[in-house]
Amino acid sequence: MTTLDLQITSLREQYRTGSLTPSQLVRQLDAAMGTEDPHRIWIHRLPLAQLLSYAEALEGRDPASLPLYGIPFAIKDNIDLAGVPTTAACPEYAYTPDQHATVVQRLIDAGAIPLGKTNLDQFATGLVGVRSPYGACHNSIDPDYISGGSSSGSAVSVALGLASFSLGTDTAGSGRVPASFNNLVGHKPSCGLLSTRGVVPACRTLDCVSIFALTAQDAATVLDVAQGFDEEDPYSREVLTAGKPLPGHGFRFGVPRADQLQFFGNAETPALFDAAVAKLVALGGVAVEIDFTVFLQTARLLYEGPWVAERYAAIREFIEAKPEALYPVTHKIISGATRFSAADAYSFGYQLKALQRKAAAVWNDLDIIVTPTAGTIYTIAEVEADPVQTNSNLGYYTNFMNLLDLSAIAVPTGFQANRLPFGVTLCAPAFHDATLLALAARMEDAARTLGATSFTRKEIHA
DSSP, X not given: OOOSOOOHHHHHHHHHHTSOOHHHHHXXXXXHHOSOOTTOOEEEEOOHHHHHHXXXXXXXXXXXXXXXXXXXXXXXXTBOBTTBOBOTTOGGGOBOOSSOOHHHHHHHHTTOEEEEEEOOSGGGOOSSSOOOTTOOOBOSSOTTBBOOSSSHHHHHHHHTTSOSEEEEEOSSSTTTHHHHHTTOEEEEOOTTTSOOTTBOOSSTTTOOEEEEESSHHHHHHHHHHHOOOOTTOTTOOOXXXXXXXXXXXXXXXXXXXXXXXXXXXXXXXXXXXXHHHHHHHHTTEEEEEEOOHHHHHHHHHHHHSTTHHHHXXXXXXXXXXXXXXXXXXXXXXXXXXXXXXXXXXXXXXXXXXXHHHHHHHHTTSOSEEEEESOSOOOBHHHHHHSHHHHHHHXXXXXXXXXXXXXXXXXXXXXXXXXXXXXXXEEEEETTOHHHHHHHHHHHSOTTOBOTTSSOBOOOOOO
């Protein structure tokens, strides 16, 4: 773990005063990462010489001229970084792109420095972080526990203070569950807000590039740079509304009925969730109990319905030519898509449309909805003993988000007695990202340690 405070605010101040240069930063990070990787974060790290080439290109410029000047970041290895293999955690699938993914290019153009490509649940299929031939990625706080997935290495790299932020992807919770398990903010943008050009698809119609950061303010800074319409991405969308600001008092937030909340046998997390709800009330919110049925019904469609066929379509030629190359659990899940017919796709599509209409009515009376990000956390051994059910439990509060076209943010809110973190997710309709980020920043405790580091949050001042 590095002893550097990698909050964007802190680095900006050091660059402004001249007490740190980008070259000094990458040398320190390279030394901190060393030659070992006990948490199994990395699939490919950039060598120091390449890091220095990025850093030295910035030096001599005014640090204020670029919004992410000298800010180090990690990239999930299903997102392209030019000249570096993209594996999606499947070595035989690997290819080397000539161009950066659109979102990576935007960040580099803004002065950010890529550190390397991170481990993930293979082909972004899983919420656990153990489904990788590169090894199970260990939790940053207690290595006996899972990191969460599929964006496992991306989360742990930030939590251990090796990157200021990282890119993940989030189709079913992969940008929120690892954030919760590693005491980070995880922002799942509205679908289409960040380009997915240069991203290996999981479910192409639902995929999002997500952001892991130490604080909500850092996540907002990164989002400002990363977002933008991409004409060459058919799933990119123009922002039609910027959302609405939450009033200081009286904003209404939905909470699932008590009988619909699931904590999967964890005796501590219910009280932690109640405390997060109380925090929202203290910030001026009005809690409204809601029937969560429509959201749970939608969540079940994602893996019980033909959307899993999108995962098959994304790698069809590869899985049919080299089925043995896939991780066993990943192969079992994706190959299950062949049981669905074209008629099934239409039938489930009709079901989804009806559920979307019902869910839309919920927002007539609410500004946001709050849920646990995950009801509990498992050890690596528990997941390996029951890989499907444990993973399914972790998706209880996450799988519906993109099917219902919602924006969402995972926010750390407390700790269990064993020091493992707990967090909640705030969600709202598409393109309310700024609203969620602002509320998440208000929820953050100024004394909260960030990730697995000893640093606490610093306010960003204009």
